[in-house]
Amino acid sequence: MRQYSSTALALTLSLIAVPALAAQQATVYRSPSCGCCEGWVAYLKSNGFDATAVSTDDLGAIKAKMNVPADMQSCHTATIAGYGVEGHAPIEAIARLLAERPHVTGIAVPGMPGGSPGMPGPKEPFTVFTFGPAGETEFMRF
Template identity: 50%
Template sequence: MTKPLVSIAVSAVLLMLGTMAARADHADRHMSVWKSPTCGCCEAWTDIAREHGFDVTVTNTDEMSPIKRAAGVPAAMEGCHTATIDGYVIEGHVPMDAIDRLLAERPALAGLSAPGMPMGSPGMGDDPDARYDVYGFGGDTAPAVYQQVGPR
């Protein structure tokens, strides 16, 4: 399949998932994750999501850029993997409590991101002193800190 067709197919799938999630009960715990087949930290994050009670479906792909573009992830907010849950995009190593908060509060955002690969974030080691920010993006504002993680 050519790259334009891949982008169209990815966009259609994400649109379909978002539409289905928007119609679903807000208690939806199904998460779709797109990641590189060789990324161990992404696999560790999906394991943590499952342990947290999310029903996770993983799609391995070497073409992450079209997934991120179709999901509307700003370049500055990119992380390792891209996930969707209940109409939201989760980009990178976002902690599970931030996702729970997002699903409970339902803010007017496209999603959350832990840009890059923050050390000590879920899937990136177990460091109780890790400090990083989780950003909300999309909606009517520029990306902004949604949740701070770690001691300040």
């Protein structure tokens, strides 16, 4: 039996699931002064999402409502298909989330890794985590 890495599996799932994202609604809650959040919204739109940015001075309330753990937080929080998507999550992770529909509250890219979707600079390695009542678990690495 041939084994595939989790990255290869995730890429395969994302290629299958990406066309289904075309009509997917995304609401992104962001600080009015954050430029990288605008970059991530543009990234979603370029990948077929119907993305809407909502500027707010109280991101803490949004993160609390979405139950985003403090150590998973970033500069913006989105809602996509009932899931929370925190930070600069790549389309491959969102596609996998929507294809697999795990029993989690959402996914997160903690902090603001350079070169991640919407972030300028050279690409740094980063991890996407799931979060929810069962805690935090590694989901994908980039």
